[in-house]
Amino acid sequence: xxxxxxxxxxxxxxxxxxxxxxxxxxxxxxxxxxxxxxxxxxxxxxxxxxxxxxxxxxxxxxxxxxxxxxxxxxxxxxxxxxxxxxxxxxxxxxxxxxxxxxxxxxxxxxx
Amino acid sequence: xxxxxxxxxxxxxxxxxxxxxxxxxxxxxxxxxxxxxxxxxxxxxxxxxxxxxxxxxxxxxxxxxxxxxxxxxxxxxxxxxxxxxxxxxxxxxxxxxxxxxxxxxxxxxxxxxxxx
Numbered sequence: 001x002x003x004x005x006x007x008x009x010x011x012x013x014x015x016x017x018x019x020x021x022x023x024x025x026x027x028x029x030x031x032x033x034x035x036x037x038x039x040x041x042x043x044x045x046x047x048x049x050x051x052x053x054x055x056x057x058x059x060x061x062x063x064x065x066x067x068x069x070x071x072x073x074x075x076x077x078x079x080x081x082x083x084x085x086x087x088x089x090x091x092x093x094x095x096x097x098x099x100x101x102x103x104x105x106x107x108x109x110x111x
Numbered sequence: 112x113x114x115x116x117x118x119x120x121x122x123x124x125x126x127x128x129x130x131x132x133x134x135x136x137x138x139x140x141x142x143x144x145x146x147x148x149x150x151x152x153x154x155x156x157x158x159x160x161x162x163x164x165x166x167x168x169x170x171x172x173x174x175x176x177x178x179x180x181x182x183x184x185x186x187x188x189x190x191x192x193x194x195x196x197x198x199x200x201x202x203x204x205x206x207x208x209x210x211x212x213x214x215x216x217x218x219x220x221x222x223x224x225x226x227x
Contacts, residue, residue, distance in 0.1 A: 045215070098206070101158060
């Protein structure tokens with residue numbers, strides 16, 4: 001695939017803890033996206049970056065969520081403090097040419 | 112209005128038969144792209160096929176083809192000769208915007224079950 005490495009793949013954490021999800025995209029991508037997927041709400045765009053700059057963060061649910069992209073090869077999504085309703089699969093995705101490619105996702109469970 | 116509509120929450124198909132998954136879209140842009148993704152139970156989102164709005168031929172990739180009806184704003188996915196491994200969620204998506212400032216919209220998905 002186009003090459004988007006996410007970590008951790010699975011995380012179980014207690015409510016109130018800080019969670020950091022990481023994404024390492026292949027070089028040469030255009031944009032980087034963070035999506036959240038749940039059964040109830042489907043696939044939701046949280047934020048996306050162009051040239052490491054956040055372009056649209058209107059999907060970030062609340063101040064507990066923050067995302068950074070310090071350079072073209074790394075991005076983080078942080079939740080602090082985490083809540084059970086944050087349990088979801090979080091995808092990092094990139095555009096390469098015309099197409100969007102997804103990482104394998106980070107499965108987060110907050111208990 | 113929904114940008115991408117997938118009206119079939121679930122579908123069954125017999126192994127080796129063809130199946131069509133419906134997708135309609137809504138845009139006023141002249142330049143856009145249409146995509147299909149497969150999400151098996153393992154969770155990854157796998158890119159299947161792409162159709163550009165200016166492409167005159169329907170896109171094909173192996174057993175996948177995209178039936179692009181521009182006037183109807185539909186972009187149905189056709190899977191020929193279904194296999195058990197095709198059982199998965201399928202998402203239709205659209206890209207709007209130009210250059211690097213793209214927005215992607217995803218449908219709610221169709222769960223396909225292939226019966227032996």
